Amino acid sequence: MSYQNILVETKGRVGIIRLNRPQALNALNQALMAELTQAVQAFDADDAVGCMLLTGSEKAFAAGADIKEMADKSFIDAYGGNFAADWHGIAQARKPVVAAVAGFALGGGCEIAMQCDIIIAADTAKFGQPEIKLGVIPGIGGTQRLTRAVGKAKAMDLVLTGRNMDAAEAERAGLVARVVPAASLMDEAMKVAETIAGMSLPSVLAGKESVNAAFESSLAEGVRFERRIFHSLFATEDQKEGMKAFVEKRKPDWKNK
Ligand code: CAA
Numbered sequence: 001m002s003y004q005n006i007l008v009e010t011k012g013r014v015g016i017i018r019l020n021r022p023q024a025l026n027a028l029n030q031a032l033m034a035e036l037t038q039a040v041q042a043f044d045a046d047d048a049v050g051c052m053l054l055t056g057s058e059k060a061f062a063a064g065a066d067i068k069e070m071a072d073k074s075f076i077d078a079y080g081g082n083f084a085a086d087w088h089g090i091a092q093a094r095k096p097v098v099a100a101v102a103g104f105a106l107g108g109g110c111e112i113a114m115q116c117d118i119i120i121a122a123d124t125a126k127f128g129q130p131e132i133k134l135g136v137i138p139g140i141g142g143t144q145r146l147t148r149a150v151g152k153a154k155a156m157d158l159v160l161t162g163r164n165m166d167a168a169e170a171e172r173a174g175l176v177a178r179v180v181p182a183a184s185l186m187d188e189a190m191k192v193a194e195t196i197a198g199m200s201l202p203s204v205l206a207g208k209e210s211v212n213a214a215f216e217s218s219l220a221e222g223v224r225f226e227r228r229i230f231h232s233l234f235a236t237e238d239q240k241e242g243m244k245a246f247v248e249k250r251k252p253d254w255k256n257k
Pocket of ligand 1: 027063065066067068069084104106108138142
């Protein structure tokens, strides 16, 4: 598959997608988002891939939705055409997606980082939802995912003032999992992705699905959901292998990667 706006490669069992519109700081246009969804779906369906990694450039993960492409849209273009309704491809992936973020992750850029499962940030990363400065609000889940990630106080602060958060603040707020020096961003993010890709896939899918259930259910329902999935993993050969390997003091040899 040849893409115009992203670069795609596989290293070991990690499927890597790099946003690649340097002239526009990786601004997200319709074409890029269609390619991104396609690439995520292809890796999700590929048995040789256990985890994905999404990144951008040193200067920008992505500077938001493409303002030039959307500036002249009318209400009916946006509402009638259901603008950005199909920009949720990453959130629909079953396999985990690690975001390696350097530079600007603004607007839609922050939103697609938040669709990923783990954000590893370079110390140069800047996160924000500056849409208010353009006379709109976030449109691909920013008000919802940011609020779930950092709570109401900081989400309101960012969404209503449009200010950016640096990587240290984003880590303190719970938006990012780890902050690393910019020079080692890809190495560190790859280590995380490779670690996940080296686990038993059914457990990885189950862990991701169960953590995500926490955002959609009450505590009691979520705990019940988790327990049922936990029980079901005892039907896998990898549960037998994982526990046997522990007892025998050796590395597990997973059957279902
Ligand atoms: N859309 C389209 N083009 C963009 C862009 C965007 N979101 N962000 C940057 N670019 C373009 C610039 O227009 C510029 O192009 P030209 O050279 O042709 O003029 C090029 O990328 C480089 O950008 P700058 O010269 O502005 O670079 P800078 O280093 O001075 O500033 C920046 C960087 C602070 C990120 C600044 O580019 C900026 O503020 N960008 C817009 C950020 C933004 O508002 N994002 C939210 C978009 S709305 C959204 O995302 C809605 C949603 O939820 C779906």
